Amino acid sequence: MSFPPELAQVIDLAERTPQLLTPEQLALLGILGTYTAAIAAQHPATTDETVIELILNGHIKQLLDYRPSRGETWIIAQAQENPGLCEYLKTNASVPMRIRKAAAKLSPSAPAAPLAEPPAVPEAAAPQDTATVSQCAAQVLRPLRERLLDRRTDPEITADETAEIQATRRLWSLAARHPLLPLDLLLWLDEQRPYGEARETLLRRLEEGPLEESLLLNFAWKGTWEERAAVARNPALPREARLGLTVDPDWWVRSAAAENPNAEPEELAALAQDPDHVTIREHVASHPHASGPTLLALAGDGDHAVRLQVARNPSSPPEALSLLAGDARYAIREAVAAHPYTPSEVLDALAQDANERVQFVANLRRAPLSQAQAQQALETRRRNAKLAVAAQQAPAEMLVRLSRDRSPRVRAQVGLNPHTPSAARALLLGDQVPEVQRVAQAASPSTPGQELAALPLFDARVREGLSSNVSTPDDLLVALSDDPLRDVRLNVLLNPAAPGGALERRLPEQPMRPVIRQHPRYGQVQAKLNDLEWEEVGQPDVSAEALASLGQSDALRVRCKVASHPRTPQETLEVLVNDPEEEVRSGIISRSEELAFGLQVVLAQDASAQLRQKLLRRKDVDPNVLSVVLKASLNDGDILLSLVRHPLATPELLAELADVTRTEIREAVARDPRTPPPTLEKLTMDSQASVQRSILRNPACTPALLRQLANHRHLRLEVAHHSNTDGGTLEHLAYDxxxxxxxxxxxxxxxxxxxxxxxxxxxxxxxxxxxxxxxxxxxxxxxxxxxxxxxxxxxxxxxxxxxxxxxxxxxxxxxxxxxxxxxxx
Incomplete structure (x- = not known):
C-alpha cells in the first residue's frame, strides 16, 4: 500500500521527532487513524479545534488518557457551547457513561462557539456584540445541521448551503460523514482534510452508490489506488472498466475487482491465476460467480483460507467438495458438510468424522428434520448448522426465522428452498442484498418470465432456482438442461414445464433417463430415447454400468438384449428376472454364461410353463431347482414328465413325483431305475394297474417287489415271466x-x-x-x-x-x- 509523499513525511516526523510537529500537521494526524490520533491527543501544540475533532472522530478515550488538562470538565464546557459536540456526547457509545450523563443535562439550545469566521452579515442587521452574532449564526445553521445529522435522507444541499458548509469549518466533519452528500462537495471536503471522514464516505459512495457511468469511469482510470479499489467493487461499473481493473498494477485493486458482485467467471478465472497475493485468490474462491473448474483448482490451493472459501462458496461443484471433505482443518470439513451440493456418500463419511461439529452438521443433512432437531440446530447459532436446516424440509416456522438471519447466504438458501412459506419468500424478494434477492426471484413462481430471463446465470443458486421454477421461459430451461451442475440438470427434468427440447438434450446422459421417463412430456422424446438405447446396447465396448442403466429402458427390445448380454451385471439380471415381459425373462434363460442359483429359483417359479421347460433344458440347472419347478408345475404334465426324465433328477425328487395325481407321471417314475425302493414299494399298491405294470419294466425291480406284484391277479403272468422273479415268488404263483x-x-x-x-x-x-x-x-x-x-x-x-x-x-x-x-x- 502506497501513501502520498507529504503524508508519509508527516507520519515519519511524528514517529521520529514529534516535538517538531505543527498544529496543521497535528490536525492531519488526528484524522488518519488510532495510532496517529494518539500522537495528536497527547501533543501540547494540538489546538482546541483539533481536540474537538478528535472527540467527534471517536478518540475521546485517548484524549482522557493523554491530556488530563482537557479532561471531563473541559469537554463538558466545550459541549455547553457546541451543540454538535453535545449531541455526540449524549448518543455515542464510545463516550464514557459519566460524560454522557453530564452532557444529557446540558441545554440542547446552548449557543456554539464559532470554529470559523461566520458569514458576513449586512451592516443594517449587524449585531452590536459577539454573543449576538453567534446566536444568529446558530439559528441559520440549525436546520442545515439537523439535515446533516439525518444520515438516511438526502440532505438536498442547495448552492447557498454548499457555500455555507465550505465557509463553516465546524460543519465539515458533520457533512463529511453523510453518505448522501453531493459528490462534488464530498470531493471538496476530502481536499480540505485529506484522508479524513470525507475520504471514508467517498470510498463508500464509490463502492456502493449508484453513480453516473462517466464518474465511475473517471475514477476507474484516473483515481488513486483507494478510489480505483472502491470503484472496482461497484456493481454499476461497466464491464470494460471492470476488465481493466482486473489487470491493475496495484494488487489491492485487483483484489477488489474480484469482489465485484457482477464479476464474470472469465474475469475470476484470470484473477485466480494471480500469484501476487493470496487475498486475490481468497476473494475469487468466495465469489458465487466463479466457475466450477476455477473452484476445483482453488480447492487444492496451499492456503487454508482459500480452501475454506471454496468450501463455503454456494457454486462449488461436487468434485471440489469431495476433495475438501478430506481436508485436515475441521472448519473446512464442516463447511463441506453444510453445502447443498455435497454428494451423499461424502456426507455419510463426514457423519463419522472425528470432529463433533462436522458430525452434527453432516447428520442434519442426511435425513428429514424434526422440529426438535431443527430447534437444536438453530440454538447452536452456527452458520453451518443454519445452512443445513435451510437446505432441508424444515418446519415452516424455522424457515421463517432463518429468512431474517443476518447471514446473506442463509437467507439465500431459504429463498431457494421449495418449502419456504410465501410470507418469508415475499420478505426475501425485497432483501437489501442483491444476491439474496436474485436467488429468491429465481425460485419464486410469481416472478414474471421476462425478469427471470434477465437474471445473471453465473450464480449456481440462481440457476438452480430457475431450473425448478415453472414460470421459467422454455428457451431458458433448454439452456439450463446443459448446465455443468447435475442438480440443475436434474431440476430441469423434474420441472413439469420443461419443453421437449430440454429433455432431448439430456437423453445421452444415462443417470437422467429414469427422471426423463417420469416427465409429462416424455412421449415427445420416447422414440428417440429408445433408438439411442438400442444403439448403445449394441456397442461392442458397452460397459457393465451402461448395461445396468439400459436395463431400466422401457423398450422391450433393449431389455431383451441386456438380459442376454454377457457383460450384464448380476444386480441388473436380478431386476430383469422379474420383468413383466416373458421375452426378457426368456433372454436370461438363453444366456450362455452360468446362471446364478438365485436367478434359477426365480425362473423356476415363473408363470410361464414354456420358460420353466426352457430352464430345465439348461445344462447348469441346479438339482435343487428341479424341486422348485415341481411345486410350480403340478398341473403341467409335460414339465412333470421332463422332471422325471431329467438326468439330474434325484431320488428325493422322484419320490415327490410319485405322489402326483397324473397316472402317466407315476408310470414314468415306476419305470425309472433311479426311483428309490421305498417309492417303488409304495407304487406296487397304486390304484392304477399300468403303474404297477411299469414297475415290472424297471431294471431295478427287485424280487421283493415282484413278490408284492404277484399278489395282483392281472400281473401274475408278467411276474412269472420276469427274469428277477425268485423261486419263492414262483412257488407263490403255482401254489394251490x-x-x-x-x-x-x-x-x-x-x-x-x-x-x-x-x-x-x-x-x-x-x-x-x-x-x-x-x-x-x-x-x-x-x-x-x-x-x-x-x-x-x-x-x-x-x-x-x-x-x-x-x-x-x-x-x-x-x-x-x-x-x-x-x-x-
Missing part, C-alpha cells in the same frame, strides 16, 4: 391249497399196503383231474413257472398239476434246458 392237500394225501396213500387199490387209484385220478380243472385258467402262468430258470422243484411240481399240452410242453422245455446246461457245464 387243495392240490397241496392232495399231494400230501397221495404220498400217504401210496405208503399204505393197499395203496394201489383200484379205489385209491381212481380217487387219485379224480382229485388230479379236479385240480387240473381248477388250474386250467392259469395255464399260461403255470407254464411260465415251469420254464423259469429260478423255479424250485416244489414250484414245478405245483405248476404241473394241470393236465394240459402246454404244461407238458413246458416240462419238456425245462428238461431240455436242464440237459443243455448240464452239457455246457
Amino acid at each position: 391249497a387243495a392240490y397241496e392237500r392232495f399231494l400230501r394225501l397221495e404220498r400217504w396213500t401210496r405208503r399204505l399196503p393197499f395203496g394201489e387199490h383200484v379205489l385209491l387209484r381212481r380217487w387219485r385220478r379224480w382229485s388230479k383231474q379236479r385240480a387240473s380243472a381248477r388250474a386250467l385258467s392259469d395255464v399260461l402262468i403255470l407254464s411260465a413257472v415251469i420254464v423259469h430258470p429260478a423255479a424250485t422243484p416244489r414250484a414245478v411240481r405245483m405248476a404241473s398239476r394241470l393236465d394240459h399240452p402246454n404244461i407238458e410242453q413246458a416240462r419238456q422245455d425245462r428238461q431240455h434246458a436242464a440237459r443243455q446246461e448240464a452239457h455246457h457245464g
